[in-house]
Amino acid sequence: xxxxxxxxxxxxxxxxxxxxxxxxxxxxxxxxxxxxxxxxxxxxxxxxxxxxxxxxxxxxxxxxxxxxxxxxxxxxxxxxxxxxxxxxxxxxxxxxxxxxxxxxxxxxxxxxxxxxxxxxxxxxxxxxxxxxxxxxxxxxxxxxxxxxxxxxxxxxxxxxxxxx
Numbered sequence: 001x002x003x004x005x006x007x008x009x010x011x012x013x014x015x016x017x018x019x020x021x022x023x024x025x026x027x028x029x030x031x032x033x034x035x036x037x038x039x040x041x042x043x044x045x046x047x048x049x050x051x052x053x054x055x056x057x058x059x060x061x062x063x064x065x066x067x068x069x070x071x072x073x074x075x076x077x078x079x080x081x082x083x084x085x086x087x088x089x090x091x092x093x094x095x096x097x098x099x100x101x102x103x104x105x106x107x108x109x110x111x112x113x114x115x116x117x118x119x120x121x122x123x124x125x126x127x128x129x130x131x132x133x134x135x136x137x138x139x140x141x142x143x144x145x146x147x148x149x150x151x152x153x154x155x156x157x158x159x160x161x162x163x164x
Contacts, residue, residue, distance in 0.1 A: 110145035
Protein backbone atom coordinates (compact mmCIF):
# COMPACT_ATOMS: atom_id res chain seq x y z
CA UNK A 1 0.00 0.00 0.00
CA UNK A 2 1.33 3.46 -0.89
CA UNK A 3 1.89 6.28 1.59
CA UNK A 4 -0.73 8.31 -0.17
CA UNK A 5 -3.24 5.49 -0.30
CA UNK A 6 -6.70 6.22 1.00
CA UNK A 7 -7.43 4.53 4.32
CA UNK A 8 -10.69 2.91 5.24
CA UNK A 9 -11.63 5.95 7.36
CA UNK A 10 -11.06 8.54 4.67
CA UNK A 11 -7.94 10.55 4.02
CA UNK A 12 -4.47 9.34 3.19
CA UNK A 13 -2.02 7.75 5.60
CA UNK A 14 0.20 10.80 5.15
CA UNK A 15 -2.62 13.13 6.27
CA UNK A 16 -3.27 10.99 9.34
CA UNK A 17 0.44 10.96 10.24
CA UNK A 18 0.54 14.76 9.97
CA UNK A 19 -2.60 15.10 12.11
CA UNK A 20 -1.13 12.73 14.69
CA UNK A 21 2.16 14.66 14.82
CA UNK A 22 0.27 17.96 15.15
CA UNK A 23 -1.88 16.53 17.96
CA UNK A 24 1.21 15.17 19.75
CA UNK A 25 2.95 18.55 19.43
CA UNK A 26 -0.13 20.35 20.75
CA UNK A 27 -0.35 17.89 23.66
CA UNK A 28 3.33 18.50 24.50
CA UNK A 29 2.78 22.28 24.40
CA UNK A 30 -0.30 21.97 26.60
CA UNK A 31 1.66 19.78 29.04
CA UNK A 32 4.44 22.40 29.19
CA UNK A 33 1.87 25.16 29.79
CA UNK A 34 0.28 23.07 32.55
CA UNK A 35 3.65 22.42 34.22
CA UNK A 36 4.53 26.15 34.08
CA UNK A 37 1.14 27.09 35.54
CA UNK A 38 1.60 24.48 38.28
CA UNK A 39 5.08 25.83 39.09
CA UNK A 40 3.80 29.41 39.11
CA UNK A 41 0.96 28.38 41.42
CA UNK A 42 3.43 26.71 43.80
CA UNK A 43 5.70 29.78 43.73
CA UNK A 44 2.73 32.04 44.47
CA UNK A 45 1.70 29.82 47.39
CA UNK A 46 5.23 30.00 48.82
CA UNK A 47 5.39 33.77 48.29
CA UNK A 48 2.08 34.26 50.10
CA UNK A 49 3.21 31.96 52.90
CA UNK A 50 6.39 34.02 53.38
CA UNK A 51 4.37 37.23 53.23
CA UNK A 52 1.96 35.94 55.90
CA UNK A 53 4.84 34.78 58.11
CA UNK A 54 6.57 38.14 57.75
CA UNK A 55 3.34 39.98 58.58
CA UNK A 56 2.77 37.81 61.65
CA UNK A 57 6.40 38.41 62.75
CA UNK A 58 6.00 42.19 62.37
CA UNK A 59 2.70 42.24 64.28
CA UNK A 60 4.04 40.01 67.05
CA UNK A 61 7.23 42.08 67.24
CA UNK A 62 5.22 45.31 67.53
CA UNK A 63 3.02 43.93 70.30
CA UNK A 64 5.82 42.30 72.28
CA UNK A 65 7.96 45.44 72.00
CA UNK A 66 5.12 47.35 73.66
CA UNK A 67 5.00 44.72 76.43
CA UNK A 68 8.77 45.13 76.86
CA UNK A 69 8.29 48.86 77.43
CA UNK A 70 5.79 48.06 80.20
CA UNK A 71 8.28 45.55 81.68
CA UNK A 72 10.98 48.27 81.56
CA UNK A 73 8.72 50.62 83.55
CA UNK A 74 7.95 47.88 86.07
CA UNK A 75 11.67 47.18 86.46
CA UNK A 76 12.32 50.89 87.01
CA UNK A 77 9.53 51.01 89.61
CA UNK A 78 11.11 48.04 91.42
CA UNK A 79 14.33 50.02 91.88
CA UNK A 80 12.44 52.52 94.02
CA UNK A 81 9.91 50.20 95.65
CA UNK A 82 10.30 49.15 99.25
CA UNK A 83 10.43 45.36 99.60
CA UNK A 84 8.22 45.50 102.72
CA UNK A 85 5.61 47.68 101.03
CA UNK A 86 2.55 45.81 99.64
CA UNK A 87 2.64 48.07 96.57
CA UNK A 88 6.27 47.07 95.94
CA UNK A 89 5.32 43.40 96.32
CA UNK A 90 2.51 43.87 93.80
CA UNK A 91 4.87 45.50 91.32
CA UNK A 92 7.31 42.61 91.78
CA UNK A 93 4.60 39.99 91.15
CA UNK A 94 3.38 41.88 88.07
CA UNK A 95 6.96 42.11 86.78
CA UNK A 96 7.47 38.36 87.26
CA UNK A 97 4.19 37.56 85.48
CA UNK A 98 5.13 39.86 82.60
CA UNK A 99 8.48 38.09 82.13
CA UNK A 100 6.80 34.69 82.39
CA UNK A 101 4.36 35.70 79.65
CA UNK A 102 7.18 37.04 77.46
CA UNK A 103 9.16 33.83 77.98
CA UNK A 104 6.16 31.71 76.98
CA UNK A 105 5.99 33.69 73.74
CA UNK A 106 9.67 32.95 72.97
CA UNK A 107 11.16 36.24 74.20
CA UNK A 108 14.60 35.84 75.78
CA UNK A 109 16.87 38.55 77.25
CA UNK A 110 20.30 39.16 75.74
CA UNK A 111 23.40 39.00 77.89
CA UNK A 112 25.39 42.18 77.26
CA UNK A 113 27.61 43.35 80.14
CA UNK A 114 31.07 41.85 79.79
CA UNK A 115 30.54 40.81 76.16
CA UNK A 116 32.31 42.35 73.19
CA UNK A 117 30.22 45.05 71.53
CA UNK A 118 28.24 43.60 68.60
CA UNK A 119 26.40 46.20 66.52
CA UNK A 120 23.92 43.59 65.33
CA UNK A 121 22.52 43.19 68.87
CA UNK A 122 23.82 46.25 70.75
CA UNK A 123 23.10 49.94 70.38
CA UNK A 124 26.01 51.97 71.77
CA UNK A 125 24.70 55.08 73.52
CA UNK A 126 27.74 55.88 75.68
CA UNK A 127 31.50 55.37 75.79
CA UNK A 128 33.63 54.82 78.87
CA UNK A 129 37.35 54.90 79.53
CA UNK A 130 37.61 52.01 81.92
CA UNK A 131 41.14 50.62 82.27
CA UNK A 132 39.80 47.42 83.84
CA UNK A 133 37.70 46.42 80.81
CA UNK A 134 38.92 45.27 77.42
CA UNK A 135 38.51 47.61 74.43
CA UNK A 136 35.04 47.42 72.82
CA UNK A 137 33.71 45.54 75.85
CA UNK A 138 30.19 46.35 77.03
CA UNK A 139 30.58 47.90 80.48
CA UNK A 140 27.01 48.91 81.31
CA UNK A 141 23.50 48.19 80.06
CA UNK A 142 20.94 51.00 80.01
CA UNK A 143 18.13 48.97 78.44
CA UNK A 144 17.97 45.21 78.04
CA UNK A 145 17.92 43.67 74.61
CA UNK A 146 15.73 40.71 73.68
CA UNK A 147 15.37 38.04 71.04
CA UNK A 148 12.19 36.38 69.84
CA UNK A 149 12.71 32.76 68.83
CA UNK A 150 16.34 33.49 68.03
CA UNK A 151 15.69 36.68 66.03
CA UNK A 152 16.51 40.12 67.41
CA UNK A 153 13.43 41.73 68.88
CA UNK A 154 15.08 44.77 70.44
CA UNK A 155 18.78 45.70 70.65
CA UNK A 156 20.34 46.37 74.04
CA UNK A 157 21.32 49.99 74.73
CA UNK A 158 24.81 49.80 76.16
CA UNK A 159 27.91 51.63 77.27
CA UNK A 160 31.10 50.48 75.54
CA UNK A 161 34.70 50.78 76.68
CA UNK A 162 36.75 52.93 74.29
CA UNK A 163 39.20 51.04 72.11
CA UNK A 164 42.90 51.45 72.88
